[in-house]
Amino acid sequence: MTNGIGRAAGALLTYSFLGLMAFLSVFPFFWMVLGATNSSIDIIKGRVLPGAALATNVGTFFAQVNAPLVFWNSAKIAILSTVLTLTVSSLAGYGFEIFRSRHRERLYRAMLLTLMIPFAALMIPLFIMMGQAGLINTHIAVVLPTIGSAFVVFYFRQCTKAFPSELRDAAKVDGLKEWQIFLFIYVPVMRSTYAAAFIIVFMTAWNNYLWPLIVLQSNETKTITLVISSLASAYYPDYGVVMVGTVLATLPTLAVFFFMQRQFVQGMLGSVK
Amino acid sequence: MVHARRGSIGRYYDVNGWLFVAPVLGLIGLFMIYPIFWSLWMSFQSGRGMMMKFVGFGNIVRLWNDPVFIKALTNTMTYFVVQVPIMILLALILASILNNPRLFGRGLFRTAIFLPCVTSLVAYSVLFKGMFATDGVVNSTLQAIGIVSSPIPWLTHPFWAKALVIIAITWRWTGYNMIFYLAALQNIDRSIYEVARIDGVPAWARFTHITIPLLKPVILFTTVISTIGTVQLFDEVYNLTEGRGGPSNATLTLSLYIYNLTFRFMPNFGYAATVSYVIVVLVALLAFFQFFAARERDK
Numbered sequence: 001m002t003n004g005i006g007r008a009a010g011a012l013l014t015y016s017f018l019g020l021m022a023f024l025s026v027f028p029f030f031w032m033v034l035g036a037t038n039s040s041i042d043i044i045k046g047r048v049l050p051g052a053a054l055a056t057n058v059g060t061f062f063a064q065v066n067a068p069l070v071f072w073n074s075a076k077i078a079i080l081s082t083v084l085t086l087t088v089s090s091l092a093g094y095g096f097e098i099f100r101s102r103h104r105e106r107l108y109r110a111m112l113l114t115l116m117i118p119f120a121a122l123m124i125p126l127f128i129m130m131g132q133a134g135l136i137n138t139h140i141a142v143v144l145p146t147i148g149s150a151f152v153v154f155y156f157r158q159c160t161k162a163f164p165s166e167l168r169d170a171a172k173v174d175g176l177k178e179w180q181i182f183l184f185i186y187v188p189v190m191r192s193t194y195a196a197a198f199i200i201v202f203m204t205a206w207n208n209y210l211w212p213l214i215v216l217q218s219n220e221t222k223t224i225t226l227v228i229s230s231l232a233s234a235y236y237p238d239y240g241v242v243m244v245g246t247v248l249a250t251l252p253t254l255a256v257f258f259f260m261q262r263q264f265v266q267g268m269l270g271s272v273k
Numbered sequence: 274m275v276h277a278r279r280g281s282i283g284r285y286y287d288v289n290g291w292l293f294v295a296p297v298l299g300l301i302g303l304f305m306i307y308p309i310f311w312s313l314w315m316s317f318q319s320g321r322g323m324m325m326k327f328v329g330f331g332n333i334v335r336l337w338n339d340p341v342f343i344k345a346l347t348n349t350m351t352y353f354v355v356q357v358p359i360m361i362l363l364a365l366i367l368a369s370i371l372n373n374p375r376l377f378g379r380g381l382f383r384t385a386i387f388l389p390c391v392t393s394l395v396a397y398s399v400l401f402k403g404m405f406a407t408d409g410v411v412n413s414t415l416q417a418i419g420i421v422s423s424p425i426p427w428l429t430h431p432f433w434a435k436a437l438v439i440i441a442i443t444w445r446w447t448g449y450n451m452i453f454y455l456a457a458l459q460n461i462d463r464s465i466y467e468v469a470r471i472d473g474v475p476a477w478a479r480f481t482h483i484t485i486p487l488l489k490p491v492i493l494f495t496t497v498i499s500t501i502g503t504v505q506l507f508d509e510v511y512n513l514t515e516g517r518g519g520p521s522n523a524t525l526t527l528s529l530y531i532y533n534l535t536f537r538f539m540p541n542f543g544y545a546a547t548v549s550y551v552i553v554v555l556v557a558l559l560a561f562f563q564f565f566a567a568r569e570r571d572k
Contacts, residue, residue, distance in 0.1 A: 025388055120505055124549070209508045233512070
């Protein structure tokens with residue numbers, strides 16, 4: 001009987017703890033949506049009820065920010081960066097796994113060491129390089145350094161281990177060239193790997209901040225992340241407007257998460273299985 | 274016969290192998306390897322903008338006489354030492370609770386706790402800045418429950434500003450670490466836990482004697498990842514403090530200091546590169562130390 005009470009108390013404790021953690025995790029999202037409906041003063045005063053300022057906030061947001069252009073900039077950078085990253089990384093992951101050689105194995109290990117290079121140590125030379133190439137304030141400059149990613153190569157190599165070698169053998173008997181095997185057999189077979197990698201790389205690019213902050217200097221080239229940051233760092237930020245911006249910037253990733261939760265988590269986990 | 278053909282197959286494999294990996298190696302070489310050596314070279318020079326002259330170890334001497342650098346280094350280490358253990362432990366506890374298949378509402382809890390991972394670092398920093406405003410929702414709640422009598426000066430007091438940064442990072446990354454542990458726990462045979470439970474091993478002992486030892490490789494992996502992330506902290510501090518790292522540099526990180534040295538003050542690329550190499554060395558040392566510590570405990 002004491003055992004039963006103990007178990008009930010344990011369960012109560014467990015569920016209270018989980019409930020509190022879940023509440024704390026979700027509350028800021030809830031607060032963000034509420035914030036978009038409240039005036040800046042009410043937000044700062046901690047109001048947690050829906051307000052009547054949604055139309056005003058949205059109106060001010062669209063008056064202050066050239067939203068279509070800003071979202072187009074973000075989307076353009078994210079899509080370009082993702083497509084190029086996935087292309088070169090899947091080629092390399094396939095190459096390292098299928099065509100093994102001692103030299104490449106050494107290079108592969110050396111490449112994984114680049115995972116430890118902090119971006120802060122790259123930004124000054126990269127900035128000077130982009131300046132010399134005349135690419136400052138262009139989206140190309142934002143995309144270029146993001147394409148070569150050891151992490152995504154690692155991910156594709158790990159996933160390639162599950163690629164059935166019989167498929168490759170059969171394709172070779174049929175006389176397909178290496179690039180044809182890759183394009184017509186590997187890519188379609190590995191589509192769920194691509195989907196997971198797409199989500200993560202896209203999200204990283206969409207949310208990227210420091211490098212675009214350095215490179216993009218005019219309002220015409222800025223991304224939504226930069227715009228939110230500058231709206232919020234005004235001397236008297238209009239929090240209602242800021243909340244409208246964060247809701248709009250978070251919606252795409254939130255939607256992807258809810259519709260493709262499995263691939264989302266798989267991509268986050270990378271190849272740690 | 275096989276022996277005679279090996280040479281040609283080897284060459285065929287090699288050419289194709291190189292063709293497939295060349296684009297990525299070229300990009301990593303141009304945008305990572307070349308710049309990392311360039312900034313090493315820069316760290317031995319000083320001057321304004323592109324007018325630089327060789328100063329040898331002059332920049333390193335300057336580091337030790339630079340109170341702002343010392344402050345940024347101490348802050349960065351504080352974030353790392355305080356935040357990473359809290360987050361890892363919290364994520365481990367959550368993962369071992371959520372690993373129980375009989376738990377009611379398991380999927381819902383898991384999704385909720387993972388949700389912060391979908392926000393951008395800038396978006397959540399901005400949200401936290403609003404929530405932790407002096408009269409904001411956090412302070413008014415704490416006052417209503419009676420935990421504090423007057424509002425906590427989250428953004429204006431050196432101690433509380435640091436605490437806010439730590440709270441914010443923990444909110445954003447605990448669920449991320451948790452899913453690594455959940456994935457690893459799925460590979461552990463549940464009967465181990467059943468046997469331990471029947472033998473009367475209490476929950477906490479099951480956690481410290483079964484879960485943690487079995488998850489050690491994943492814990493090491495996430496610790497290294499979190500270390501690298503925390504030592505490079507930038508977005509959160511920049512957006513919580515309008516780019517200043519205030520109040521009075523209390524939240525300033527190394528990355529933010531480098532940014533300020535390069536793009537806010539009169540640019541001194543050489544000195545900024547030296548500070549950036551402090552991060553390089555820190556990351557390498559901490560990762561090495563963590564691998565070493567894990568191996569020692571193995572023996």
